[in-house]
Amino acid sequence: MPDPIKLALISPRGPLYRHRTGIWKKSLRYAPLTLTTLASLIPADVPVDLTLIDEGVTTIPDGIDADLVGLSAITGTAPRAYELADRFRARGVPVVLGGVHPTLLPDEAARHADAVVVGYAEDTFPQLLRDFGAGALRARYDQAPDLDLGGRPFPRRDLLPGGRHALLHTIEATRGCVHRCEFCVVPSAWGRPLQRPVVEVVDDLRQMAARRVVFLDLNPIADVAYAKELFEALVPLRLTWGGLATTLIGRDPELLELAARSGCRGLLIGFESLAPDVLRGTSKAFNAQQDYRALVGALHAHGIAVMGCFVFGFDGDTAETFEATADFVHDADIDLPRYAILTPFPGTPLYARLEREGRIRTRDWSLYDGQHAVFEPARMSAAELERRTEATWKRTYRLRGIAKRLAGARVQLPVAIAANLGYRYYARNLHRFYTCDWPGFRAAA
Ligand code: SF4
Known part of the structure; x- marks a missing residue:
């Protein structure tokens, strides 16, 4: 069995929703599904040591040890996602960008990433992890149009830190x-x-x-x-x-x-x-x-x-x-x-x-x-x-x-x-x- 991939999946903060200094009260926050859904898509044949970070409710640890970083961005958080991506890549850590903003502007996202996931990730994310494990990461992964949501694993809500969201x-x-x-x-x-x-x-x-x-x-x-x-x-x-x-x-x-x-x-x-x-x-x-x-x-x-x-x-x-x-x-x-x-x-x-x-x-x-x-x-x-x-x-x-x-x-x-x-x-x-x-x-x- 190869060593597990140290994977950090991060939802970057926006000015409205952020840890400590955000304007949006914790009492109004609910747990996002993106990170937990991505976590559920990790295939059994790819050993992964996973860290999930919702930057809206927690701080990214200094010097986080990762082999691969995945960032999911909406338009409002895209600049923060790019800033983090540039920082990780400067340290030699490969970065994958996905989510609604990279889906709409994949060429822009590609300037800050080693790979861009376009569209939903149900079929592409497992493939991306297998490719990474084999040292063959591709620059772009597009979800095929025949996506079916049936038979998918359930989101790994157990991986989110407790007590940070009003509605988990x-x-x-x-x-x-x-x-x-x-x-x-x-x-x-x-x-x-x-x-x-x-x-x-x-x-x-x-x-x-x-x-x-x-x-x-x-x-x-x-x-x-x-x-x-x-x-x-x-x-x-x-x-x-x-x-x-x-x-x-x-x-x-x-x-x-x-x-x-x-x-x-x-x-x-x-x-x-x-x-x-x-x-x-x-x-x-x-x-x-x-x-x-x-x-x-x-x-x-x-x-x-x-x-x-x-x-x-x-x-x-x-x-x-x-x-x-x-x-x-x-x-x-x-x-x-x-x-x-x-x-x-x-x-x-x-x-x-x-x-x-x-x-x-x-x-x-x-x-x-x-x-x-x-x-x-x-x-x-x-x-x-x-x-x-x-x-x-x-x-x-x-x-x-x-x-x-x-x-x-x-x-x-x-x-x-x-x-x-x-x-x-x-x-x-x-x-x-x-x-x-x-x-x-x-x-x-
Ligand atoms: S397209 Fe659908 S989801 Fe979007 S604003 Fe209109 S009704 Fe709402």
């Missing part, structure tokens, strides 16, 4: 999305939607033996028949779960009822905008046909709290948009409102359009975090967009506003109160983040 039990049943919203990286990076067999999702949940779980699926209700089968299968497990859904869940009372019966107690929903023209313009026209207020009411009636996400900076947005949105979330009793600045992630149709129009302000990917204006808005300045977004966060998370919304919603109150106080902290500290005087920000930027 994360899972996915599906990947990808059927829609093609102009700003979203999902269709560009990941292609067609994929599903795990429901029986395997249930087995994974049984093995986790957790009472509270988070589904990280981006759109688990895209295939309604699959979603109903999944929710039916969850009922006997008597779980409490949270996850994501589109507004289309409101169109199918049976699906909503089943979601509630299966233990759903919270859903993150991308409302994005209140303006039908804006929604149509960004290819999320299905939202324009939904009655948001009725949907929030229906979710509350089923005991489901709503994390409502709104985006500012669309071409149709004006100064009035911010106030109207804050008024709406207040009146509709949205449990946990969240605001993002429109971000043209590279590889998306939005990025291509804004680049054609000469409106991209910076390619400093560390600012592509949903809270910086990295493009020229159509009807206000970038500074105004940031200022008004911050003011809207602050207004929404005034104590009186929180009390009014939660008293109206009356759903999952202990969790909702804790989460609102966490978001209030975030809202009240955003100005430090914008002006980059957050401790440690400069070091990472």
